[in-house]
Each structure stands twice: as structure tokens, then as C-alpha cells.
Amino acid sequence: MSGWRYFVCPVEFNNDSNRFQVDCEPSELFRRSPTTVRLYPFQIHSIALSSFAPIMGPFGGFFASGFKRAFKIKNCINKG
Helix, strand or coil, rough: CCCCCHHHCCCCECCCCCECCCCCCCCHHHCCCCCCCCHHHHHHHHCCCCCCHHHHHHHHHHHHHHHHHHHCCCCCCCHH
């Protein structure tokens, strides 16, 4: 969001044009700077795997529920 000046600069009212104006030079905090991150391939792989489980895991529960409903599989057995 720091790419838009509306979120970075203060909004001021211009009486001459009767409009709100957003014009400033963003501070260093909001400017891009070259950065390097050094990782082993194993670390990249572990980040990918650790991201996959919490993102895709809940959908497995929905799939299992739909599968059980389609084949009319019950969790509980009524004894009586």
C-alpha cells in the first residue's frame, strides 16, 4: 500500500482549486530499497511445506465431509 501516495502523504485542502490534494515526497520508510535474503534450498522448501499445511488443510475437512455425505457414510452407529 505504500505505492500510493494517498496512504503515505497527509491529505491537504487546496483553496485555489477547491480540492483535496495529496502531494509530498514519501519518507525513506515508504521507499523501496534493495534487499537480499540468503537462504539454503532446504529453507525455501520448508517454507513452502509449512505454508501449504495451514492454507490447504481446512479444505481437506470440507472434502471429507462432502465425500461422506455423497456416499451416505455415518460416523456413529445406533445400537438399540
